[in-house]
Amino acid sequence: MVPSEKLTEAEIIWRVMGGEKALYEIIVRRFNPYLYKIGRSYNYNHQDTQDLMQETFIDAYRSLSQFEGRANFKTWIIRIMMNNCYRKKEKSGFKNEVMQDVNDQSTPMFTHTHSDTDSIVQNHELGHIIENALGKIPLDYRMVFSLREINGLNVAETAEMLHISKANVKVRLNRAKTMLRGEIEKTYSASELFEFNLIYCDAMVENVMKEINGL
Known part of the structure; x- marks a missing residue:
């Protein structure tokens, strides 16, 4: 079996x-x-x-x-x-967005790979910081960030889910990272967000x- x-x-x-x-x-x-x-x-x-x-x-x-x-x-x-x-x-649904130049080589917002997930999940203060930070971002950008960085969907899948172009996915993700970068510690991985x-x-x-x- x-x-x-x-x-x-x-x-x-x-x-x-x-x-x-x-x-x-x-x-x-x-x-x-x-x-x-x-x-x-x-x-x-x-x-x-x-x-x-x-x-x-x-x-x-x-x-x-x-x-x-x-x-x-x-x-x-x-x-x-x-x-x-x-x-x-x-x-x-989402509305059309004004296009700007897209950086295809954008780096992941979360790059640390040696963190202790269990200890981070138990850190309620950090959890609140992350939730509050994401909650302040407009929904359009928040959902792209969630699908790409947290749930691990690729650009094409994210574009299909949100009914936007692949280029728009990249634009929104870059903007979301810019909004969040100043508020969230870079030492934590995206997979640690909102653990169930x-x-x-x-x-x-x-x-x-x-x-x-x-x-």
Whole structure:
């Protein structure tokens, strides 16, 4: 039997659709951090973000038959989460942006690779600094930063998610970094932002699985 951590999303979906509902827990645990970061990037509080995550996981479960494997599953489920966030804010989408010169060789904002993630996550003061800093950035730039720097999507995926050009992704990311650079310590990695604590992950799994088992 293949260990659950080695199963691809396509394999999990195929088996879930075949009747193995319990395997959907792997999806929930695997994508909890990504969806949490998206919700928080929209400035939703912890509880509202969890509600949106639960709604997204259930929406995704109901739509598994529509996922044909042509897109990356991470981008597919993030798109569902973003749509739910958009709907909650009654936001129509991003507007056109005036183009400026783009530096394709821009360096990552976070470059330190030897930090202790567990100790940083426990540093609530730092967490508040990061959240507050991102919260002050306009949503257009905040979402590009979240998708590229925090969730690890590439330029093309980010452009597709936000319905903007690749050049606009680079422009917005550079501007977001400029806004944040003066407020956030450069010694912390982007992956440490908005970490989703395992205690919340367990609760999310329990709630989602309870809902889909009733479907």
